[in-house]
Amino acid sequence: MCGITGWASFRPPTDHDAPARASVIEAMTATLTPRGPDAGGVWLGEHAAIGHRRLAVIDLTGGVQPMTDRAESPALVLSYSGEVYNHHRLRSELRSRGHDFRTRSDTEVVLRAYAEWGEDVADHLEGMFAFAVWDTRAERLLLVRDRLGVKPLYWAAVDGGLAFASEPKALFAHPEIRPRVDADGLREAYSLLFNTGPTVWSGVREVEPGGLLVLDRSGIRERRYWQLEARPHGDGRDETVERFGELVGRAARGQLEADVPLCSLLSGGIDSTVLTALLADELQLREGPSARIRSYAVDYSDQAEEFTGDVLRTGHDTPFAAEAGAFIGTDHSTVVLDPRALLDPEHRRAVVVARDSPIGVGDMDTSLYLLFGEIRRHSTVALSGEAADEVFGGYPWFHSPKALAARTFPWLLVTGDEAAMPLNPGLDLRIGEFRDDTYRDSLAAVPHLDDETPTEHRQREMQYLSLTRWLRQLLHRKDRLSMAQGLEVRVPYCDHRLVEYAFSTPWELKSFDGREKSLLRAVGAGLAPESVLYRPKNHYPATHHPDYNRGLQNMARDALADETVRSLADETLIKPCLDTAPDQLQWGHRLRLERVVDLALWLDHHQPELAL
Template identity: 35%
Template sequence: MAEVVLHAYLRWGHEAVERMEGNFAFAVWDARTDELLLGRDRVGIKPLSYALLPHGVVFASEVAALAAHPLVTPEIDDNGLCALVTQLRSPGRGALRGVYEVPAGGTVRFTRDREIHRRYWTLEARPHTLGREDTLKQIRELLVDAISRDLRGLDPAVLLSGGLDSSALTGLIASNSGKPPRTFTVMFGDTAAAVPDRPFAEEVVQMWGCEHHEVAVRPQELSDPVLLSSVLAAKDHPSPFGDKNITPFIFSRRVAERVPVVLSGEAADAIFSGLSGATDGVREPSMFPWIARARGFGMEYGIGTGLFDEALLRSVDVAGYLDRLYREAKAEVPQLAGTAAVDRVAREVDYLHVTRLLEQTVYHSERLGAAAGLQIRFPIADHRLVSYLYNVPWQLKRFDGREKSLLRAIAKDLVPPSVLTRAKVPYPITYDAHYKASLVTRLRMLLDDSTAPVRPLIDLRRATEVIENHRLLDRGGWLGRADVEMVLQLDSWLRRLRVRVNL
């Protein structure tokens, strides 16, 4: 990668990024002009952060590396706490004060006296004139092209959940390459989700004759303190997703023992409007859709916020922060004049998911995989496909009244009928009693530690109630657990980066 970037830069200068493909983040120092160029891929799968110093700039793919620099003081203010709690940041802004991110599809160039930002790619609104069959044909061609780019020179391998996205990906590879991919499925046994992946994955494997591998994750592994530390380091930010972080890390580590690169069907929910829900084009959203859904479950600021001190969240104005970020994002949405209301709303919802939520899925998996020694590629997040689907009218995207209608139609001859009709389920989580007990133990230890950096930020009464009544962990299935996970991860993150809280 480094050699390719350097040759491209020598030939095309700072415009070389427009000719690059795939997922990347790079830095080029040009000693001829004393200029530094930072660049990031179009969708923002690879991370790249930087901090400005009085006499220069430091950059790294990990925020933790910046925080460790002797001239950087890791600190969070009101906005930083809001960013961490809500899992949302303005493009280009980091959670730590004075730390910035190269935006997806952007470059930042530093000269002797200037800082120059440039967007080389973004979503654009264009007319769509094709009917259903021609649209399906074009999407399938784009998918096949993206897969072939990601598999160039590699034996195919897929992370197969048995859901529509990964199953369709498996079928596309097998039908177009003439060679079924190796497939990998994670297993929990009887402690996983109510709808198991195994029988669906097995049907896909049998349909295409794949060499299949089941990767077992023991619930006891999820509480290993060394593993927990490794996962937090890999993620580089705290999150409320707990074993939804740990399991993919273990899974990736074991898959990496067999193959160096795999393809994933992640991003399909955002790209194929699988998260939009029903819309009639009249009820415009007034908040990020996933925050609005969380509020429907009584979580005003999003998942994982239930144990923070409510008075503190009001004082730093988390509600105002969310409203401000939503209005910023909404103002960015490219629209066509005269667009029907339903398509205008649909474009807005899709734009929000692609530009603000996607990093919680694809970015999440890429970081965990890379830290485990596995390169995960996401053909469905190819920028050509993203751009095309952004402009497909809503009626076509949900022509059969279901989510991801277009992908379902493409997959009709690629997956077993059971997969086509399978109800959508989240990534498998463990319901193991030992894991939940370990969360309570860790929370109790945190409350007993008067020096815990997260302690002043939480509602001690609510946290104590969770310790005294373990059933609160099961609120909403796993939402109560997410509150505890977020507090524990934030505390570990503040300690690890030696972050000063300055509210």
């Protein structure tokens, strides 16, 4: 896992350009050092500059980047982030087609695959990736992002071309790209719709998941090489369970390769427990019966005494995680965090800097960042259960009549205006209209079969919205906070073959036992304790300690002392949250305070131009 950046421009260079261009690509690359703490490099040509920061995971000595197809007068230059899990098979195929290899890295497989298939290269890759190829012969830049958008990739126009990067902060190191925010950007950030394409930053866009972008002398061209399709499902229940078992198992086994220490995130829920069990079994097959995978959970020093349920959490994770670890036989650790660590201003600032965005989830972001920092002391790669809820129908909105009947994005019933920091009404952003328009457009994009029942039709909409929107912000959060600590997180449930099969599986099979995640529960039989298999859905834990609430209220008061923060936030709805007794502060109202604090940190760090 790494950080990539660079640009291509067809503006004629001058004799004075070379030193400045070298300085710029070095500065852009340096901003991504946390993503790639092991090594860095740049390549500079007449019309392109390519930078790379490396987190070494496979072929520690051979996978140095930017990688070229040959040492002298290269025709191709690659900067690549991610993991291609079918690289061994592709290497054999490419060798049979006459390609020679200097390394055993998956990076070189991507490079040679481009040489063989050009912009169709993505069709042959399985994994999570974002990469740029500069083709000196064709004078063409290709940007490619994986199918589910696990790895980020941003771009912005520059004179004569475009610049690209794993994170916006690298783009802002280019002299032609400044951090600027307009009304459209605030709508994107605070509407909680998780569009892909436009961002909070004016002029900065994302390459679509499953998409690619080509820049050459004729201009910029974008297209999707993959998207969800509705296909007839002919398998019965037993066949479907068997097929899901094969797909989940293959995804888990295929992502276990690493030349560095590897671990699993084990929360005590069904998603992470089934995944960890499959990883543990595969590790023993490869290394012997004594092999044990490390597993990690997070908890708070007050949780056992202070836990109270809310709209997202039904119970205390730690006992279930410990039981699951013992059942599987992992080397299990619980990272226990103190509320004071979550309030540490430097930790909060580091999280906001990592996100490049004012929108997060407060203490849950900070705790995840700290958890990843602790894991990084022992492991470089972690596997996570992200996307199981989207794939198997685990969220409450798949099962709530109210959510199914609502004509809006289902998560807004939980994380809408009551949870988001309210913006100053004087800004007149018309977020309600924006949400309505976006919802209509989103439903229009959902693929359907002609013979769907009304229930099947609606559930396909819910899964499509969850996979193409809600999941994106979870993947964004996981990528930014893990890479800020130099930790690679893999997500086997995002395997596109698993997602495709799930999207075409009828709802009556997904809920055949009358509750959420029926098919994953069937796959997990014997892999997890019964208590975990039948445990209700529980979201990522938050601290419940009044001292945290009290400290957060103080930080929010300080944030509101800033004139710019006050101009953006609706004080009339925020101030009552400051006056509430700390032990009575509701989760949704607390999130308002979290976002006031994050807004202040974001403004202070980026110093954006506000064009409202």
